[in-house]
Amino acid sequence: MDASLNIAVAAEFELCEKIAETLEQSELAIGKLSIVEIYPFDEEQGVRFNNKSVVQCSLEQVEWSEINYLFFAGDVEQLTSVAIAAESGCVIIDMKGVCAALSDVPVVVPTINESDLVELRQRNIVSLPDPQVSQLALAISPLLQTTNITQIFTTSLLPASYQNGETVNKLAGQTARLLNGIPLDDEEKRLAFDVYPQKTMALSAQFQKIFPQCNSVIFHAVQVPVFYGMAQKVTALWDYETEFQPQDNELIQYHDMNITPVINGERESGETQVKLHINPLSAVENGIEFWTVADEQRFNLAHLSVRLLEAIYHQGY
Template identity: 50%
Template sequence: MNTSLNIAIAAEFSLTSKIVTYLEQTDLAIDQLSIADIYPFNEEQGIRFHHKNIAHQDFADIDWHNIHYLLFAGDIEKVNLLPQVAQAGCIVIDIKGICANLTDIPVVVPSVNEQQLSQLRTHNIVSLPDPQVTQAALALNPFKQNLNQVFITSLLPASYSSQEQVEQLVGQTAQLLNGIPLDEQQTRFAFNVLPQLKANLPLQLSKIFPQLGQAIFHQVQTPVFYGMAQTLTLQLDYMVDPTQIITEWQQHPLVKYYDQPLITPVTNGEMENDQAYCYLHISQLEQTDEQLTLWTVSDEQGFSQAQMAVELLISLNREEH
């Protein structure tokens, strides 16, 4: 494989834009970057890479033999596009984890279980897990040899579902603040919480931590636009020194730990708005007997999808060379 890379991105506009921003900050030798159209962009939604417009191509028209990596963020309905890509020798990075539940597809969180990239060549596809799992796995990594059971409560923003749901939340919030009632047939997102269900998250986490006894996810849709928060309760086989765990978090390039102040999805969005990189923010570590609780926050799209996809690409390229 040539050291100069040809890379394609298949994602909606917002995520594509964030991926390109992170790619610009890497040392990867990218010869060609293109957008494989699976979602329509508006006319004004042009994206530039190092000051040059990125060309769009119809997915079906691309010669995948000439593409080294596809960063793919399609939904499950588009999974049938992937076999032709992988069979042509192009490595697929499955950003949304739509292949993560398949038995022989490696599920990899950069810096946590990159050794599983050795399984890549079975199908030329590697999956990031669902953002809920990525966020939990990074926080849990220091406990992986000692973790018996974990309970995870995910507070999900509208952006976790789709940009369309963000726009619905914006519209409903404005409508209600102006005293205009919603249509009774509408699902109410504004000033409301709803149960959410995403299946197979424990399976994905077990592929990352095979030694984990049990993982239970509780998921709540919240009236927050962007940014996911989680509360994690850990049952350990034996207690550990919390200061040692905190030190490990503090030394991790993708993690920031805080005694104070409390970081929330809103304050995280304000803080990271002008920053080059996003992080997983951990705080509120509490210990009782053989149980630990902690609070985490991240930008689920900017961090768990865009930035982690680029981190995974860097790791893959390093393995290939």
């Protein structure tokens, strides 16, 4: 394979670092990696790839026709630039499902529905769904191969990193202040030692793009005072009794003990293979329930996005 791929990343600094680390471990031969600063980096922040500093540039400086693939982890306000890049022939990997609502943009989770990548020809854009959706999809996929699920309920416990790096810094600052007896300002939104509900707009629609047969899936989400790592409690119901024998695979590891995203994230730090972790499955009436955890930055975003790029490349797009 020629080392001719020109890849760009448009994301926050911490996520750019994780994508670069994951790309180093991939089998893709990459000629050039660059950073598109849709979010400004601090002066001391710099990404390295294969022991070399990665070039950083602004949106206005990018020659999209020279870039083969773009990892995009921005928001709706930046979609105009994404459209320009796609029209120039650059294939866009929308990492957070921002484009997922567009009818001609496929929503793909690696190992589940990679055949849908054929739709890439329409816009040069593919969406990896929101991390809540990809985590649930991977956990549910083995069940769907043996059962006819009628309803799915999931509650996601969202860490500060699910929002952005600024939220992580706010949580750290608030935690330190409160532990030192310094009260927060009255108008300041409290993150430390508190929880509150989050809206889950369009997540069911993203899930049904992956599994059209699942027409009853409900997402709930709660913001929790954890820095990194997302957990989900999942209940799946069906019309008749069935047996399911869980088996580990390249993306999933089942456990016979209680697991937390914090502990598993620490254990996986620096490893070449991060996974989605699922604790013991418990039977309920006409169904099953279980608990899943993953490092939503390193696994749900960086690892799955690079796996998606590998699938795109090997299918010739």
